[in-house]
Amino acid sequence: MSPVSPPASPRRKPLADSVAVHDQVYDAIRLALITGRIAPGVGVSLRSLAAELGVSPMPVRDAVRRLAAERALAINPANKRLSVPSLTASRLEQLSQARLWVEPELAARAAPHVDAALVKRLRELDAAVDEALKLGDVDAYMTANHDFHFAIYERAEAEVLLAMANGLWLQIGPFMRVVFGRVGADGLAADRHVEATEALKAHDADGARRAIAADLSEGMDKMRAAVEAGR
Amino acid sequence: MSPVSPPASPRRKPLADSVAVHDQVYDAIRLALITGRIAPGVGVSLRSLAAELGVSPMPVRDAVRRLAAERALAINPANKRLSVPSLTASRLEQLSQARLWVEPELAARAAPHVDAALVKRLRELDAAVDEALKLGDVDAYMTANHDFHFAIYERAEAEVLLAMANGLWLQIGPFMRVVFGRVGADGLAADRHVEATEALKAHDADGARRAIAADLSEGMDKMRAAVEAGR
DNA sequence: CTCCAGAAACTGTGATCACAGTTTGCGTCG
DNA sequence: CGACGCAAACTGTGATCACAGTTTCTGGAG
The missing domain is CATH 1.20.120.530 (GntR ligand-binding domain-like)
Known part of the structure; x- marks a missing residue:
């Protein structure tokens, strides 16, 4: 998965262009999911996704919640861990x-x-x-x-x-x-x-x-x- | 809207029962929406919701994202403000x-x-x-x-x-x-x-x-x- | 070599703070 | 008396930290 626009500005985003980071993260994960770059069945984590995209876990959390609500990501109810739904x-x-x-x-x-x-x-x-x-x-x-x-x-x-x-x-x-x-x-x-x-x-x-x-x-x-x- | 289970423990939740707060908030808002306690068209805010439920804005944010993904809440794309979708x-x-x-x-x-x-x-x-x-x-x-x-x-x-x-x-x-x-x-x-x-x-x-x-x-x-x- | 404990690393969750943009309202000027 | 302008309050967003639970790795004993 490629980092969102500014690769990894560690802090402060003046962003007057108003494209929210969590939306970019959402699109990035969505694309990775649709194109199968993240294989079904495997687990993912907020921090690993965040590191990969060069952002803090916060916007990833937002994006992941949205994807989970859309059933594009599954949340294991026992340990709350994330995974890509497997194909049945x-x-x-x-x-x-x-x-x-x-x-x-x-x-x-x-x-x-x-x-x-x-x-x-x-x-x-x-x-x-x-x-x-x-x-x-x-x-x-x-x-x-x-x-x-x-x-x-x-x-x-x-x-x-x-x-x-x-x-x-x-x-x-x-x-x-x-x-x-x-x-x-x-x-x-x-x-x-x-x-x-x-x-x-x-x-x-x-x-x-x-x-x-x-x-x-x-x-x-x-x-x-x-x-x-x-x- | 009634506060989630422990009315307003301001901090620290030992919660071994593992019912996530953001899920309780989700249910609370969902119920308020379905029963029409929050009228369509009116705006809501994270902090007002949080105060009403006696929790921090954080779990409210999660719940609201989920509801927005399910189109039960609308996000004004211009100013990102929340509102209940109106009936057309x-x-x-x-x-x-x-x-x-x-x-x-x-x-x-x-x-x-x-x-x-x-x-x-x-x-x-x-x-x-x-x-x-x-x-x-x-x-x-x-x-x-x-x-x-x-x-x-x-x-x-x-x-x-x-x-x-x-x-x-x-x-x-x-x-x-x-x-x-x-x-x-x-x-x-x-x-x-x-x-x-x-x-x-x-x-x-x-x-x-x-x-x-x-x-x-x-x-x-x-x-x-x-x-x-x-x- | 196998197995089991204990520690270290990693998981999601929630709180708090900082920031920038918007809205609201009050005071003042014309 | 009405309208403009600035300040205060409020908005969502993102970062950082703390915490508790789980998993994973490792080291030692049998």
């Missing part, structure tokens, strides 16, 4: 089902608000996804895929559902890395991004809903297979 | 739709695991709901109604979905208080608790799903009407 078939199944409801709904709600600029951006992001797959670049794929989906969802004007989707991605992130490790980049080559983009361009809410549902459904099937195979 | 029609609509998917699903999943003890408990809780309605006791109604639903959901063996349901109730809590204020206890008298209990007793997953869906749907309709009327 049950968790994956529940997360799949939840995603399969929320995200198509968000896509459908976004359809009426799609404009030419968004379509252009979606095509760029889909190209970035394909490029990352061709190169086998895991991090780039995850980033581009995330950005593609959320570029759509953010247009839905549904703050509450959007937050739910964010939370679900955060929890399912580590699973994705596993899939990559097991089925390789080729296994994820097929998606429904073009289909979704076309439906959105035509303001076809139901088409967008179906395309995203199919996209997720296929992706989750691969994850399930990968998790079951790895047991 | 859009928020209610999204929360309704989410609940209408998650909760029937949980009820259906619980059906196979229902035993006689749970049926007995559900009948007791439903009786408590009716009693509270007869007396017009808002707090008792909210508690009993919550307990009835979650006694079912906890049997679903679906930790992830259960957490989602918890988060949704936390966000929708303040709306319920408003409904009570506007339509009165009589307006909530009709529910589908008996229907749901019978379906669960028969291990009828689909019946349970329908009963809970109907229960929610009717309740949410009343909330929507109350929110729209109050504008």
Whole structure:
């Protein structure tokens, strides 16, 4: 994990730019979690994270609490120690089902608000996804895929559902890395991004809903297979 | 809001019982939020909360972060000040739709695991709901109604979905208080608790799903009407 | 070589303080 | 009498320290 912006100014942050340190820490841990840089099942500690990021334990504590509330980090109730939740078939199944409801709904709600600029951006992001797959670049794929989906969802004007989707991605992130490790980049080559983009361009809410549902459904099937195979 | 267990021991907590203070604070604020004791829209502060609960600002900070992550508290991005989210029609609509998917699903999943003890408990809780309605006791109604639903959901063996349901109730809590204020206890008298209990007793997953869906749907309709009327 | 004690290191938690930004309110000037 | 301005109070944030519980390592005895 890379240190937050000023590598390790030991004290005093005049910061008029008002980007709170605990938010930077949150983003850093979140990214490390989603991209699988912190492996599921392993324990982490406030002080070790703080040292790694070059900040005091305080903002890390805030970030960790937030992530724990979002279930992206687990707190052992016995000794209160932190760990990355491990991947179980049950968790994956529940997360799949939840995603399969929320995200198509968000896509459908976004359809009426799609404009030419968004379509252009979606095509760029889909190209970035394909490029990352061709190169086998895991991090780039995850980033581009995330950005593609959320570029759509953010247009839905549904703050509450959007937050739910964010939370679900955060929890399912580590699973994705596993899939990559097991089925390789080729296994994820097929998606429904073009289909979704076309439906959105035509303001076809139901088409967008179906395309995203199919996209997720296929992706989750691969994850399930990968998790079951790895047991 | 009432102080956490030792009213105001100013310092040193030997606490071998290991119930973390920030969890007590979390529960206290959560309860105050759900029962509407803290009105939507008003601002709160760490220090005022801390003083009211007789603890230092530290555990309050933890609890508040957690609640903010669960969207039960809002943080003004400009000045970082805390407030209780206000009730908008859009928020209610999204929360309704989410609940209408998650909760029937949980009820259906619980059906196979229902035993006689749970049926007995559900009948007791439903009786408590009716009693509270007869007396017009808002707090008792909210508690009993919550307990009835979650006694079912906890049997679903679906930790992830259960957490989602918890988060949704936390966000929708303040709306319920408003409904009570506007339509009165009589307006909530009709529910589908008996229907749901019978379906669960028969291990009828689909019946349970329908009963809970109907229960929610009717309740949410009343909330929507109350929110729209109050504008 | 194995096993068990004791110490050292590390864990999360909470309190206290310092700081910078914002809001509030009171006194004064026009 | 109204409006402006400055000071005091209050806001969240972050650092540091103290503490108690747990884990981990180590050294010695069997």
